[in-house]
Amino acid sequence: MTWLITGGAGYIGAHVVRAMTEAGEPAVVYDDLSTGIIERVPDGVPLVVGSTLDGERVARALTAHRITGVVHLAAKKQVGESVDLPLHYYRENVEGLRVLLEAVTGAARVRSFVFSSSAAVYGMPDVDLVTEETPCAPMSPYGETKLAGEWLVRATGRATGLSTASLRYFNVAGAATPELADTGVFNLVPMVFEKLTENAPPRIFGDDYPTPDGTCVRDYIHVVDLAEAHVAAARALQTSPGRDLTLNIGRGEGVSVREMIDTINAITGYDRPPTVTPRRPGDPARVVASADRIATELGWKARHDVQDMITSAWEGWVRSHPDAARD
Numbered sequence: 001m002t003w004l005i006t007g008g009a010g011y012i013g014a015h016v017v018r019a020m021t022e023a024g025e026p027a028v029v030y031d032d033l034s035t036g037i038i039e040r041v042p043d044g045v046p047l048v049v050g051s052t053l054d055g056e057r058v059a060r061a062l063t064a065h066r067i068t069g070v071v072h073l074a075a076k077k078q079v080g081e082s083v084d085l086p087l088h089y090y091r092e093n094v095e096g097l098r099v100l101l102e103a104v105t106g107a108a109r110v111r112s113f114v115f116s117s118s119a120a121v122y123g124m125p126d127v128d129l130v131t132e133e134t135p136c137a138p139m140s141p142y143g144e145t146k147l148a149g150e151w152l153v154r155a156t157g158r159a160t161g162l163s164t165a166s167l168r169y170f171n172v173a174g175a176a177t178p179e180l181a182d183t184g185v186f187n188l189v190p191m192v193f194e195k196l197t198e199n200a201p202p203r204i205f206g207d208d209y210p211t212p213d214g215t216c217v218r219d220y221i222h223v224v225d226l227a228e229a230h231v232a233a234a235r236a237l238q239t240s241p242g243r244d245l246t247l248n249i250g251r252g253e254g255v256s257v258r259e260m261i262d263t264i265n266a267i268t269g270y271d272r273p274p275t276v277t278p279r280r281p282g283d284p285a286r287v288v289a290s291a292d293r294i295a296t297e298l299g300w301k302a303r304h305d306v307q308d309m310i311t312s313a314w315e316g317w318v319r320s321h322p323d324a325a326r327d
Contacts, residue, residue, distance in 0.1 A: 001025060001026070001068045001069055001112075001234075001238055002026045002027070002028065002065060002066055002067050002068055002069075003020055003025055003026065003027045003028070003067070003068070003069045003070065003071055003234060004027075004028050004030050004061060004062065004065065004067045004069070004070045004071070005017050005020070005027050005028070005029050005030065005070075005071045005073065006030045006031065006052055006070065006071070006072045006073055006074035006100065007030075007031055007036065007072070007073035007074030007075065007116075008027070008028075008029030008030065008031055008036070008040075008041065008045075008047075008073070009029055009031040009033060009036025009037055009038060009040050009041050009047070010031070010035060010036045010037075010040075010073065010074075011180070011181075011182045011183070011184070011223070012073055012116070012169075012172060012223060012226065012227070013029070013031070013036065013040075013073040013074075014036075014037075014040035014041070014180050015175075015176055015180060015223045015224060015226070015227040016071055016073065016226075016227045016230045016231075017029060017040075017041070017042065017045060018042065018176060018180070018227065019224070019227035019228050019230065019231050020071075020227075020230070020231055020234070021042060021045065023231045023235075025231065025234065025235075027045055028045065028046045028047075028048065028061065028065045028067065029041050029045055029046065029047045029048070030047075030048045030050060030052075030058070030061055030074070031047065031048075031049065031050075031074065032049065032050060032051045032052075032074070033049055035184075037183070039179070040179070040180060046065060048061045048065075051096070052072075052074050052096035052097070052099060052100045053091070053092075053095065053096050053099055054099075055099045055100075055102060055103050058099065058100055058103040058104075059103040059106065059107065062103060062104065062107040062109075062110060063107065066109060067107065067109060067110055068109045068110060068111060068112070069110060069111065069112035069113070069114070069234060069237065069238065070100070070104055070110060070112070070113050070114070071114040071116075071230055071234060072097065072100060072113065072114065072115050072116060073116040074096065075092065075093045075096070075116065075145075075146075076088065076089050076092045076093055076142070077118075077142060078142065078186055079120065079140045079142045079143070080140075081142075082140050082141040082142035082145070083140055083141060085141075086141035089141045089142055089145050090141065090144075090145055090148075093142075093145035093146070093148075093149060094145050094148050094149060094152070097115075097149050097152055097153070098152060101113070101152065101153070101156050104162070105156060105160045105162065110162070111161075111162065111163055111237075111238075111241060112162070112163045112164075112234065112237035112238055113153060113156075113157070113162050113163070113164045113165075113237075114164075114165045114167065114230060114233050114234055114237065115149060115150065115153045115164065115165065115166045115167065116167060116169070117146045117147075117149065117150055117166045117167055117168045117169070117246075118142075118143065118146045118168060118169050119168050119169060119170045119171075119219075119248070119250070119287060119289065120138055120139075120140065120142055120143030120146055121136045121138050121143055121146050121147040121150065121168060122134055122135075122136055122137070122138070122168075122287065123136070123137035123138050123139045123143065123284075124137070124139060124282070124284035125137075125284065125287065128286070128288070129252065129288055129289065129290040130248065130287060130288065130289050130290060131248070131290040131292075131293070132168070132246050132247065132248055132290075132293055139282050140282070149166075150166040150246065153166055154166070154244060154246075157242075157244055158244070161241070161242055163237035163238075163240065163241055163242055163243045163244075164237070164243070164244050164245070165233040165234075165236070165237055165243070165244075165245040165246075165247065166245070166246045166247070167229060167230065167233060167247055167249050168246070168247065168248050168249060168289075169221065169226060169249050169250075170218070170219040170220070170221050170248070170249060170250035170251075170287070170288075170289050171187065171188070171218045171219060171220045171221065172187070172220075172221055172222075172223050172226055173187065173188075173189045173220050173221070173222065173223065173309040173310070173313055174222040174223050174224065174304065174308060174309035174310075174312045174313050175223060175224075175312045175313055175315070175316045176223070176224050176227075176312070177316075178312075178315045178316040178318075178319040179316070179319065180316070181312070181313060181315070181316020181317065181319065181320070182223075182313065182316070183320065188218075188257065188260060189260070189264065189309070189310060189313050190313070190317065191203075192260070192261055192264050193264070193268075193313070193314065193317045193321075193324065195272075196264075196265075196268060196270045196272055196324065197317075197321055197323065197324040199272075200272075201272050201273060201274055201275040202261050202264075202272065202274040202275075203274060203275055203276075203277050204257050204258060204261070204274045204275070204276045204277070205257075205277055205278070205279055205280045205283060206276070206277075206278060206279030206280070206283065207258070207276045208279075209279075209285040209286075210285055211256060211285055211286060212256065213256050213258045213259070214258075215256045215257040215258045216256065216257050216283055216284070216285060216286070217254040217255065217256045217257075217285065217286040217287070217288060218254065218255060218257075218286075218287055218288070219250040219251055219252065219253060219254060219255075219287065219288040219289045220251065220255055220260075220306055220309060221249055221250050221251055221302060222302065222303075222304035222305075222308055222309045222312075224303075224304060225249075225251075225302040225303055225304055226249055228300065228303075229247075229249050229294065229298070229300050232294075232298040232299070232300045233245065233247070233298060236297065236298055245297060247293055247294040247297065247298070248289040248290060248291060248293065248294060249289070249291075249294065250288070250289025250290075250291050250302075251289070251291060251302040252288065252289055252290060252291040252292075253288065254286060254288040255306055258274070260306070260310075261274050263306060263307065263310055264310055264314075267307065267310045267311055267314060268310075268314055268324075268326065269326035270326065
C-alpha cells in the first residue's frame, strides 16, 4: 500500500504522515501549502504541491506514485471564518472532496479512503457522552461541510466498492516533536499560551454553564493518538474491502476550560488567573466523546493524557516563542 495524504504538510497531517511512515506504510504528501509548512514533510516522503480542486493534478499524482489508499485531511477548518465565508468553505471542503473522489474512483489501484471529519457535525448535543448515533446538527458552515463530506464519502463507497472511514475528531492538542507543533492560535491551548506570553490573563468565555465549575467541558485528544488512529483505520480498510466506518476519536474524558487553564499555568510556570468574559454564541456546555466503538472496531485507545498534550504543545510554543519560557 502507498497512501496519499492530502494536507500532509499541516499540523495534523504531518503527524499522520509521521505515524504512517513509522508504521511501515509508505506515504506521499499532497498539499497546496496555503497553510501547510514544507519543512514538516519528512525527508524521503514525496511532496506534490497542488489543490484538491485540481482534478487532473490529483489524478496524475495517484498514477505517478501508484497510490492505493487516500487519507484526506486537506480542508479549511476555522469555525468563525466559515460563518463569514460559507461559499469559500463549501467550495474548498465539499467541492474539493468531490473532485478528489472523482479522481480516486477513476484510479483502479485506490481501494481505501479515510476522511478527516469533526465533532463539529454534532453541534450542541444534549447528552453526557456523544456516540456515533447522536443526531448530527452542525451549527456552522464548517460543521455542515464536514457532515456533507461524510455523506459524499459514504455514498461513493457504496456505489463503487471503495472502503471508507470517516473519523470525527474531538479537541486536538499536543505535538510529537516541537517542530511539528500547531502554529495556529485558534484552539484553547495555543490561545492560552498566547495570552501568557503577552503577560495577559487567559480568557474564559462564560462561567455559568451547568457544569461542575461553570465552564465548558470538552474532550481533548493528543495529536499523536489521533495520528495512530488513522493508521489503525487505514489498515482496517486495507484488510476488509468494502468496509464503511464512522468513528469518534476522543478519550471519553471531559476536562473543563478552567481545569485546562489551571493545568497550563502549572506546567508552564505561569501563575496568571483567568478573566471571565461573556459566553460565545453557540458554545455547548459539554461535548465529550464515547470512544467505545473505535475500541471495538479497531482496538485503538488513546495513550496520552492532558498533561502530555500541554507539555508537548508548550515545548513547541517555546521553540517559536523563546521569550515565553520561564526561568
